[in-house]
Amino acid sequence: MSETSRPVLLSIDGPIAEITLNRPDSLNAVNVEMAVALRDVVAELGERKDVRVVLLQGAGRVFMAGGDLNYFRAAEDKRAASDALIQPIHDAVAALSALPQIVVASLHGAVAGAGMSLAMIADLAVAEQGTVFNMAYAKVGNSPDCSGSWSLPRIVGLRKALEIALLSDDLSAEEALRLDLINRVADKGNGGLVAREMAERIAAMSxxxxxxxxxxxxxxxxxxxxxxxxxxxxxxxxxxxxxxxxxxxxxxxxxxxxxxxxx
Missing domain, CATH: 1.10.12 (Lyase 2-enoyl-coa Hydratase; Chain  A, domain 2)
Structure with a gap:
């Protein structure tokens, strides 16, 4: 597998590491390969003393559109398929939360389902104008994973969290900012730059x-x-x-x- 075809890319520039979700043709929908790769990359960063900040971003048009529904549709044993995907991605989420480094999410396009859960477990988040958030799980007849049910009520409160999860309405970047789901709204096309500037400020600290x-x-x-x-x-x-x-x-x-x- 070539470096550019890997489902998760890791690059390190001085004290800042960039994790890129890299299934752009599938809108970065998480499958088993991506889940395992993300788990392994985060574990590697946990051992790096030279890295101070981690930028989490998505390649292509969106950050992450959720789980890979084609994977589940093709699976005859849905429980086995769930276990094979959920365990490594949950290991990755737990490791992201426990990293000594600060994790900054750079969000654009769609941030849905597992993508919204990942965005919420990051320490800080920047979203471009035009970014659309949606918990989305109810739309596909299931319930949250990747810590979404843990993060959401802690950020917005129980009643609002239930509304967001049950109704699965789209939330704009501006509404996400009002609800404290993100820290900054950046101009269209400048989300990565704003997130990088934030990461550089943190990297300059103790x-x-x-x-x-x-x-x-x-x-x-x-x-x-x-x-x-x-x-x-x-x-x-x-x-x-x-x-x-x-x-x-x-x-x-x-x-x-x-x-x-x-x-």
Missing amino acids: PAAMANIKSLMRRSLDTSLEDQLDAEAKAFADTACTRDFSEALDAFFERRKPEFTGS
């Missing part, structure tokens, strides 16, 4: 600080105040022992921009 902010925020919704305070105290002390923290203090008092090395 990696330990970024990782601890992500970890603390993600655990906070399922943690008691007392446990969260303990976690904050440990994370702060651990980060205070890094060279980057000392560099930040020196830069502050010397009125200059800090240069973080990740140590």
